[in-house]
Amino acid sequence: MSAAPVELPRWADNAVVPLVSVTAALLVAGLVVIGIGENPLEATALLLRGALGSAEGIGFTLYYTTNFVFAGLAVAVAFHAGLFNIGGEGQATVAGICAALACAALSAMPGFLSIAGFLAAPLAILAAAAGGAAYAFIPGWLQAKRGSHVVITTIMLNFVAATLIVYLLREVIGKVGSMQPETPDFPAQAVLTPMHQLLAPLGIKLPSTPLNSAFLLALMALVAVWLLIWRTRLGYAIRTVGANPRAAAYAGISPAAVTMIAMAISGALAGGLAVNEALGVQHRLVLDFTAGYGFVGIAVALMGRGHPVGVGLAALLFGVLYQGGAELSFDKPTITRDMVVVIGGVLILFAGALDGLFRRMVALALGRGGAG
C-alpha cells in the first residue's frame, strides 16, 4: 500500500520529479479552469502573453519574481538545517516595521541625509534584514534551547506580527490624519531606484514598472546562498545538522548554534520581501504588504529542491503566474488571481507531501519500479 524509498539517478531527482509535479499541478489548475467553464488553453495563452508578451509585462513578472526569490530562499536555508520555517510572513512584516522605523529615524535627521544620503538606502535595507533575522532568531532560540517546535512557534509569531503591525500603524508610526493604515512616505534617499531609471544612463529604455534594484539584490542573494550552503564551513555545518544532528554533534558542530544561525539567516532573507515591497515599490509601509508571498515561498523552495538555481526558476514560474494571472483576470473576470494560490497549494502538495508518489511514478516510467 505504501511506498518504500525510491532510488533515482540524480538528474531524475533534481529535474524530472519537479517537472512532473509542476506539470501535474498545472493540469489540476487546468481542470479547475474547465470546471468554471473557461478554456484552459486560451487562459494559458492569455496568461503567458500578459506575463512575457511585453517589456512592461516582463518588468512586472520580474518584480514578483523578486518577492518569490526572497521568500523561497528564506524557506530553503532553514530547510538545509532541517528546520521548517513557515514564519516568512511574520519575519517580512517585522522587517518592514524595522525598515519603516529606520526611515523615520533618517527623516528626523535631515543633516545626515544631506551629507551622507547615499548611506540611507543601505541602512534601511540592513534594518529590514536585521528585523527579519531577529524575529526568526526567536523561534530558533526557542527550538534550540527550550525544545519548542519551530513550526508551531513560527505560525504563532506570524499572527503576533500581524497584530503588531496593525497596532503600530494605527497608534505609533502611522501617518497622521490618514484614514489608511500606512506610514508617511520614506525619505527619497532611502528608497531603491526603479529599474527603468537605473538602466536609462546605459541607453536602455524600459517602461515604468515596479521592478527596482531589489531584483539585483535577489540575484545576489541567490549566489550568496549557493556560496554559503556549498562553499563555506557554516554551510557545511548547516547541511550536516540538517542531515543528522547527532552526527553533527559528534563532529563538533553545535546543532543548537546552527539552528539559531540558520533561522536568523532565513529571517534576514525573508526581510528581502519588505525591501522589495516597502523600500522598492510602495516607498512607505502599508498593511498586508506581505500578501501571502511568504507561504508561496514554501512552494518555491520545495519545487526548487532548496537549490538556488531551482529556487530562481521556481520563483520565475510564480512570477509569470502572478503577473499573467493579473492580466488574465482583466480579460476573464471569472478567473481571479487566487488561482495562483490554488496552484501553489497543489504544488506544495505534489512536490512536498506527495513527493514519494511522484518519485514512484518517475521510477516506474524509467523502468526502475522494481527497486522499491
Added chain:
Amino acid sequence: MDWLQTCAVVLDSMVRLSIPLICAAMAGLWSEKAGVVDIGLEGKMLIAAFAAAVAAFATGSAWLGLGAGILASVLLALLHGFAAITWRGNQIVSGVAINMLAAGLTVVLGNAWYGQGGRTPPLEGAARFGELSLPFASWAREHVPALGLLYDEVISGHAAPAYLAFFAVPATALLLKRTRFGLRIRAVGENPAAVDTAGISVAGLRYAAVAICGLLCGIGGTYLAVAQSAGFLPQMTAGRGFIALAAVIFANWRPWPALGACLLFGLLDAVAIRLQGVSLPGIGLVPVEAIQALPYLMTIVLLAGFIGRAIPPKASGIPYVKER
C-alpha cells in the same frame, strides 16, 4: 443588574466565538492523538464554510449545507491522510498545502459562480441555522434571578451546530478515554509498532482519526458560514484553525482542558471586541491587538516550558514504516 446584563452579553459572545474553536480543537485532538499532525484545520474549516454556504443557498436547507460542509472537509482530510499516511509525506507540508488550496479554491470558485469577489449570496430563512431556544429559557429569565438570565442569554439561544460542538467534547473525551477504539487511537499515536504487532491496521486507525477530524472541522466551518454569518466571506476563518491548534497544545492534548482553552480564547476575543475604542479609567484606550495576540503569545510561552510543559503524543508527525 446592569453589570450582570453586560456579563451575560460578553459570556454569550464568548460562547459564540468559541464554537468554531471547539470544533477545530476536538478535530485536531483526534488527528494528533493518532499521530497525524494537522496544521490544516484552518483550510478544512474554510472549505467547509464555503461548501456549506453554497449548498445551503442552492437547496435552501441549512442541514444540507451542514452535510456539504462536512463532506468537503472530510474529503480534504482524506487527502491529508493520503499524503501523510499512505505516502508518508511530510505532514506539516501537507497541512500548509491544504490551507493554501482551500484559501485559493474557495475564492476562485465563489467568484466564478456568484461574481461577488468570492462571497456567496446572503442566506435567508431555512437556509440559515436559527437560534434554538432551550426549554424554560424565557420562563427562567422571568422567574429565576441572575441564573435565569445567564441560562437564557449564555446557554440557550444558539444554533444547532453549536450544540453539536458542545456535544463533541464529552463524546471525544469518552471515546478516547473509555472505549477500545479510543485506546487504539491513542496507542497508534504513541507507539504504532505495538499496535501493528497486535495485528491492528495502523493506517486504518489513522485514516479513521483523520476522517473524524474532517467531520468536526466540517461542523465548525458550517457554523461560521451558515449560523454565525449569513453566507461565506473569503478567508472568513481568519486564523481560527491556528488558535484551535494553540488550544490543543495549551491543553496538553486533553479534551476537557481544550474546551477550557477554547472558551478562554473565545472570552479574550469577546472582550477585545467589547473594548474596541473603549477608554478604561487608569489605563486609557485599550490596545485591542494586545488582547488578540494573547492566545498566540500564551502558546509560545507554554511551548517554551516556562509554565508547565506541553508533551505531544510520542509518534505525532512520524509516518509509520512497517518494514525495519
